[in-house]
Structure formats: C-alpha cells, structure tokens
Amino acid sequence: MTLPHAYFNPPRRLPFVLPTPPAGKKLISLAINESPYGCSRKAWAAAEARFGDPNRYPDPSSADLRRAIGEQFDLDPEHLVCGNGSEELLDVVGRMFVRQGDEIIMSQSGFFQFAVVAARLGADLRRAPERDYVTDVDALLALVSEKTKLIFLAVPNNPTGVLLPVDEVVRLHQKLPPTVVLLLDLAYGEYLDKADLTRLMRYGAEHANIVVTRTFSKAYGLAALRVGWALAPDWMTPGLNLIRGVGNINAIAQAAAAAAVTDQVFVDRVVAETTAERAFMARHYTRLGLHFVPGFGNFLLTRFPDEESRSAAKFIDFVMREAGIWLRPVGEPGFPNWSRIGLGNRVENELLIGLFERFLK
Structure with a gap:
C-alpha cells in the first residue's frame, strides 16, 4: 500500500506530556494558554x-x-x-x-x-x-x-x-x-x-x-x-x-x-484581568531586558539570551524544579530559543518574575 507523502514527513514535533511537578509542589500551568480565572x-x-x-x-x-x-x-x-x-x-x-x-x-x-x-x-x-x-x-x-x-x-x-x-x-x-x-x-x-x-x-x-x-x-x-x-x-x-x-x-x-x-460579564472581567497582567508582565520583561513580542492574547512570546546558561530550555527546567511552573519551548520554525509564556494570575506572575530575576543574574 502506498501511503500519502505526509506520513513520511510529519511536522517535527511530538505531542506534549503533562509534567509531574517536584514533590511537595503544585503544578502551575503557564504552557498552553489556559485561563487562570476558572469559568462562569x-x-x-x-x-x-x-x-x-x-x-x-x-x-x-x-x-x-x-x-x-x-x-x-x-x-x-x-x-x-x-x-x-x-x-x-x-x-x-x-x-x-x-x-x-x-x-x-x-x-x-x-x-x-x-x-x-x-x-x-x-x-x-x-x-x-x-x-x-x-x-x-x-x-x-x-x-x-x-x-x-x-x-x-x-x-x-x-x-x-x-x-x-x-x-x-x-x-x-x-x-x-x-x-x-x-x-x-x-x-x-x-x-x-x-x-x-x-x-x-x-x-x-x-x-x-x-x-x-x-x-x-x-x-x-x-x-x-x-x-x-x-x-x-x-x-x-x-x-x-x-x-x-x-x-x-x-x-x-x-x-x-x-x-x-x-455570561458576558464574566468574560469581560477575564479579559480585563488578562489585559492588566499582560501589561504588568511586559513592564517587568522590559526592566529585565527580555525581548518579547507585544501581543493581544493571554500569553507573551519571549526570547531568551543567546547564552547556553540562560537559554529557554534552562529556564524551563529551572522554574519547574524551583516552583512547579510548567513552560514549553516554541516548536514553530524560526523560534529556537523562545517560550510562549501564558499569563497567570497576579500571584503566579509575581512568582515567575522573581524566578526570572534569579535566573538572569
């Protein structure tokens, strides 16, 4: 049987697996653009x-x-x-x-x-x-x-x-x-x-x-x-x-x-909170010298320094080990040292900024 050519040349990325956080830590998911505000x-x-x-x-x-x-x-x-x-x-x-x-x-x-x-x-x-x-x-x-x-x-x-x-x-x-x-x-x-x-x-x-x-x-x-x-x-x-x-x-x-x-009142509140958190994170990214793409979603595409010790992969490992925060590298072509970081609530975002400060130093 002849298979379609796509079977032999699939996109170069495997499905992600939900990680297990370190013992004693609750998983904080900032990897797949979920809302941190629950539902109506x-x-x-x-x-x-x-x-x-x-x-x-x-x-x-x-x-x-x-x-x-x-x-x-x-x-x-x-x-x-x-x-x-x-x-x-x-x-x-x-x-x-x-x-x-x-x-x-x-x-x-x-x-x-x-x-x-x-x-x-x-x-x-x-x-x-x-x-x-x-x-x-x-x-x-x-x-x-x-x-x-x-x-x-x-x-x-x-x-x-x-x-x-x-x-x-x-x-x-x-x-x-x-x-x-x-x-x-x-x-x-x-x-x-x-x-x-x-x-x-x-x-x-x-x-x-x-x-x-x-x-x-x-x-x-x-x-x-x-x-x-x-x-x-x-x-x-x-x-x-x-x-x-x-x-x-x-x-x-x-x-x-x-x-x-x-319940559009609930949706409007989520959007307002998300917009505020996006601005909050953008200010801190700028302060820390991180390159990011200003966006309109519930995430920020973030580029890491071109140094092995401060790469996206290193940071992803670091935040999981230290706080159980789940991030992922960007799999799309052209973004080898980037992470699409979801916007959490204020407590989660402040925790992430503190980890950024430690990691970049």
Whole structure:
C-alpha cells in the first residue's frame, strides 16, 4: 500500500506530556494558554445539572448550544457548526476542501495545528514570510496558485500574539479567488477590541468562502470540556456537519458552554484581568531586558539570551524544579530559543518574575 507523502514527513514535533511537578509542589500551568480565572458560575451550575443524567447521549446537533450562541451574537444558528474544540473544526474544514497534492497556505509563524491539518491530508503546505512577526498579506497572496484550496489565518496569531488589522484581513479576502476558502481562527477573539471582533464576525457572515472559528477554551475558561464553534455559509454547513463526528461534543460540555455564552460579564472581567497582567508582565520583561513580542492574547512570546546558561530550555527546567511552573519551548520554525509564556494570575506572575530575576543574574 502506498501511503500519502505526509506520513513520511510529519511536522517535527511530538505531542506534549503533562509534567509531574517536584514533590511537595503544585503544578502551575503557564504552557498552553489556559485561563487562570476558572469559568462562569452559570457554566459550572449547568454542567453539574447535566452530569446528573450521564446515561443519555448528547444532542448530536448541539441545538441548544447553537441557539445560545446565535442569540448572544445575533447569528443564525443554522450557520453554526459546533466542534470538540475549534481544532476539530480546523480539521473538518480541511477534510471538506483539501485533497492530497492541493495547497494550504499559512503565515510563517501561524498556529502549529494548521501545519498538522496539512500533514494529515497530504497537502502541500506553503508558509508566507512575515514582517516583524506580523502576517504579510501580499506575501500570502503571492503564494496563491491554482492548487490553493485553503488559507489559515489566526487573528490574533498564535504563538506570536500579534494582530493583523481588520482592513488587511478584508484586503486579503477581496483579492482571493472565490474558489479559495479563508478560515479565520479567532480562538483569541475575545481579547480583541470589541469593535474589531464584531466587524470580523459580520464580514465573515457576509461572504460565501469564509469560515470563522471560535472557542470556549480561552477567555470562557472551559478548556477541559473542549468546545468550539464555527460560523460558515449556509451552502457549507451540511457538508461540515456530515464530516464532523456524530455526538462530537459531550452533553456536559454542551450545557456548560450554552450557559457560559450568556455570561458576558464574566468574560469581560477575564479579559480585563488578562489585559492588566499582560501589561504588568511586559513592564517587568522590559526592566529585565527580555525581548518579547507585544501581543493581544493571554500569553507573551519571549526570547531568551543567546547564552547556553540562560537559554529557554534552562529556564524551563529551572522554574519547574524551583516552583512547579510548567513552560514549553516554541516548536514553530524560526523560534529556537523562545517560550510562549501564558499569563497567570497576579500571584503566579509575581512568582515567575522573581524566578526570572534569579535566573538572569
């Protein structure tokens, strides 16, 4: 049997393993961009209530969840598709439009999962160079060919956290052939200016070759439950629903997410706290002479000194040993001595800054 070429040339990175902290220390996770602020009490209560009936399958259409999302954001529930995290939906969109030998385009330092989707499908992945870590629309457009089927674009980007202005997103779309699907990954959309987020969502809803993906894993604090959703044109949703897993979101997750989306007061508070902590960490990084990329997510991409004794790998080992803090190196190409450091709460962030001071001295 001949296997697709991607099987022989997978992305050069293994799945991470949740570490065990040193004896007597509690794991502090700052490695995978989780929220340190828990979830809405409404979501918690809804999850508890649904857990009382675990012998019943979940609604395979996620009707209540889609209805809640639609009411909150003034969207037609028939244009919404729910997934086991937004990552499942990236894969579903890829499987709908891409075949072996087709092309997928992404920005040079785009979300690693975009490359994983290409590898699974046996697609040719093309990465567009960036300008100061920001997506270059002209570079993306220069790569478009007859084989291009899908462009992945995260706003804000992960792992850099940088933001492509909405006008540039619109310009990219307007210059694309109608046969190319533009997927806007707004996993960190809640951290955008609300006017920008609203404009992106409305623009996506108006065009037949745009899919917008969102998640409950970040600002909503439901990472453990794995719930995401996509806004897609009506001609596309039947196919996406056919390709996704049947009953792909468990019943407890559906109930929690449907309640969480109604509690925007909680989300606003999380975003405000995160913004304050990002500014707090940026001030200390600057004081310590650390290079970082100013971003808009719940993390800061941080570069370490080019000295073996003060490298990212050494610091990652140091903070785990000293305080049970979990960090990871950046696996994306072009970041050999960087770490994408998640923003914790103030106590966790002060602890990390103190460890930075010790380590850099």
